[in-house]
Amino acid sequence: xxxxxxxxxxxxxxxxxxxxxxxxxxxxxxxxxxxxxxxxxxxxxxxxxxxxxxxxxxxxxxxxxxxxxxxxxxxxxxxxxxxxxxxxxxxxxxxxxxxxxxxxxxxxxxxx
Amino acid sequence: xxxxxxxxxxxxxxxxxxxxxxxxxxxxxxxxxxxxxxxxxxxxxxxxxxxxxxxxxxxxxxxxxxxxxxxxxxxxxxxxxxxxxxxxxxxxxxxxxxxxxxxxxxxxxx
Numbered sequence: 001x002x003x004x005x006x007x008x009x010x011x012x013x014x015x016x017x018x019x020x021x022x023x024x025x026x027x028x029x030x031x032x033x034x035x036x037x038x039x040x041x042x043x044x045x046x047x048x049x050x051x052x053x054x055x056x057x058x059x060x061x062x063x064x065x066x067x068x069x070x071x072x073x074x075x076x077x078x079x080x081x082x083x084x085x086x087x088x089x090x091x092x093x094x095x096x097x098x099x100x101x102x103x104x105x106x107x108x109x110x111x112x
Numbered sequence: 113x114x115x116x117x118x119x120x121x122x123x124x125x126x127x128x129x130x131x132x133x134x135x136x137x138x139x140x141x142x143x144x145x146x147x148x149x150x151x152x153x154x155x156x157x158x159x160x161x162x163x164x165x166x167x168x169x170x171x172x173x174x175x176x177x178x179x180x181x182x183x184x185x186x187x188x189x190x191x192x193x194x195x196x197x198x199x200x201x202x203x204x205x206x207x208x209x210x211x212x213x214x215x216x217x218x219x220x221x222x
Binding site: 043 | 145147153154155156157160199201207208209210211212213214215
């Protein structure tokens with residue numbers, strides 16, 4: 001079974017631009033969660049989608065948004081990029097419920 | 113607030129045993145998970161405790177005590193490749209969010 005895939009793997013943007021990241025979960029997994037990881041802040045929960053509905057949201061500004069499609073693939077969007085948005089963005093999928101999270105390789109975003 | 117606290121760093125020598133603790137403060141949760149993350153890599157699942165007690169998976173064991181709001185990951189026969197960051201995590205029963213601990217960086221010395 002193929003693992004979680006994320007595209008692109010690396011991205012360089014400038015302040016003020018917007019970016020869209022993509023995540024394809026493991027086949028059969030209906031829950032997709034997004035995390036931001038920075039050296040000083042660890043793994044910070046962004047949001048979780050289950051069956052195309054946002055089930056939970058972390059403490060991030062409205063510039064961070066996401067969605068999930070009927071095939072469970074998910075995208076997250078960050079508008080008006082700031083330098084502090086530079087981070088590794090990880091996507092994880094699970095069957096749902098309280099299940100184990102399976103992570104993708106992440107997208108390394110650098111904002112200049 | 114809801115949080116999972118871990119020591120920031122632990123150092124041990126090859127062949128030794130090391131314990132990484134996790135104390136949590138949540139409104140209720142379904143169980144405690146542990147993940148390993150090597151530098152530059154993604155977190156990978158190691159172990160899950162739904163009930164109190166010890167779970168053993170090869171060289172790794174994990175323990176949970178709900179009454180003490182405490183768990184730990186035990187790594188035996190340490191190898192250099194075990195040098196990584198380790199995170200405890202839980203899905204809370206109140207908000208249903210999946211939250212991660214602060215992370216522990218393990219350094220294994222030759």
